[in-house]
Amino acid sequence: MKPRLKPAFLTIFIKELRETLREKRTVGLLVLVTLMYPVMFGILMQQLIDRATRSEREGVELAVIGPGKAPTLMAQLKQKNITVRDTAPMDEPAIEALLQKGKVVGVLRLSDKFAENYTAMRPARIELWYDSAAEKGAQRREVEDVLQAYSSNVASARLLAHGVSPATLAPIEVQRYDTGTNASRSAGLIGGMLSMLFFPAFFCGMSAAVDSTAGERERRSLEVLMAQPARAWEIVTGKWLMAGTLAVAGLTLELILAHVVLSWIPLEELGMSWSLNWFDVTLVCIVAVPLALLAAALQIALAMNAKSFKEAQSVLSIVLLLPMLPGVVVSMMELKTSLWMYAVPMLSNQTLLREMSKGVEVGALPFLLTFISAALPVLVVVAFASWRMKSERYVLAV
Template sequence: MKPAFLVVFLKEFKETLRDRRALVLLSLFTLMYPLMLGYMLNQQIGRATRSEREGMQLAVVNAAQAPNLMAQLKQKNITVVPMGEMKEDAIAELLRARKVVALLRLDPAFGEHYQAMRPAGIELWFDSASDNGQRQRDIEEVLHSYSSNISSARLLAHGVSPATMAPVRLQRFDTGSTAARSAGLIGAILGFLFFPAFICGLSAAVDSTAGERERRSLEVLMAQPASPWSLITGKWLAAGSLAVIGITLELALAHAVLSWLPLEEIGMSWRVTSAQLALVCVATIPLSLFAAGLHIALAMNAKSFKEAQSMLSLVILLPMLPGVAVSVLDLKTATWMYVVPMLSNQTLLRELAKGQDLGALPFVLTFLSSMLPALGAVAFASWRMKSERYVLSV
């Protein structure tokens, strides 16, 4: 004979699978965040590699005044588009049309000033509202290099070593790994991957408690030979199972997207292995069970189905606050973060994305940080179920 809680679990789980609204909600939050993450990173990769794929066009007024500069620009895969004299309004209109990345306007007396070894004026016009920031910086680097070459040539012409103008030689060494940079850039987005744990089982938890009480079907269920603990445990496992399924599929999809994207194009990488992701999914099971237990415990104290939905729509935002606080305050990873529900899961995945060797303790703490509150919520709901005042809604 099947245990009473298993019978209740199968009943609630089958009823939830027949609910199209619950399945649509589960599918939506399972797909939304991984696809959003993939889209954002793909757009960033596209912007970073656009200049290599398409090159860039640079409008130049009075280009004939500086043939060496034009040749240096062409060597950097920058297409020079000679232009006649243009007024400021015409330049602004050209840049707004996005036909060129930027515009260089050389002083009409550029050649004379160059020959006289006086500063020769160059104006760089660009539209800061466009997404050409990286390509504009590439143009500025060419201009700085051109200016530096001229300075060195003039110093040599006067018998002065160019090294005298650089008494200090700075060398920069970046010890940060691509995995660490990746975690820093997408760490905030990774935190949202655990949010569906509080969404996927929400509909089932509310419907099986506040909904059944409003429909008066809870009285019939209470008349069966099953203890309040068995009834609540069955409902809890049904709602928690949906959340476990949803967040596991979501993490697997996010892992597939991040592994497929060419993150090295933007100096990033994704080094979380499939085995590590499986451990993260196991450590995340209690988070889904905690979310389901919290929903059931709170929905039981609501006077109606709508009140339960309204209350829980606000409560589900609370677990995100610790992660937001850590991000805003820029706190370093500490052991206490692994004992805060949801923050522990975010920290665990972020540290794995950095390529850190965590050991077993963070996984154990992450598991227990949500499992213990989950059992506490179920115990409270079971105690509440014993009240006839609650069941009869009086």
């Protein structure tokens, strides 16, 4: 009994994949690029959290010139955990030099006539010196809030002393209720960053697609392959599956790493959260498989139509920008999420991940549309590439 032979496309797939994996530098570069974005994204978010919580960890230190002139103000500053440093009188260059050292958030200087003007119920000047280039914006706002509250309290006390209710200055009382959840705030802030997680689908298989088509044609090894007992669609399918495998692997790895990073970062420090679990990430990876296969199919088809290896690289480098266009257009036009977005490849994956990160119940239809929107064009593109492979003009690069 004769042993059962492998399908020709499977043999070509294994052969192409084996040759690609032999290129250690290329594979290493792909892995590096895939891992780089989630790591950089995690570092950026961690820096934002460090800046937001710096005042709680390090405290707020404020240099005050003439603190004895406003003891009530000094008491209010200390109640807000603001350390008041009694500082001797300084001129403007000395204040600038002190701020450049970065040890204090600002310098509060009370004018010489502060007590006189305060007693006479005239505006008492307080100077707040700060360095806007320093990363102490949140700490400075805490000081400004105390000054604003102190001014309001003094104004209310003076009105009461004259028999006027402070409520007359506030005819409208606004009460604010924020119904946004931590997850929705997270999606609003990092939604644009999440869209870049699908970029490996178009990058990881590009070099392999170019090398297995335009590259083999220039090396004349494609003629040897076409002389074998394999049909055109089998050759194209094998090469497409090889590039698609790399794209799927890179995309899946990036989504998993991004989930690990976002789950590890303490987003609650910024009033946000990452609501996806491993089951949700698995679903996102599954519906993203057709997107990676579509990217590989487009790259194979375009590289086949290029007349040289360099032309194929140039064309596909421009094509890398196309996946970002739908997301950029939607964000610039500030369009609300609609069902039609799930029918546009790449945009559907971005929209699905963004809505899931909000904690919204998405339903089965968006998953189905996201899968089909990329799966159907794959068949068309692979069929076109198979038809193109039959042409002698392609092999001869005419």
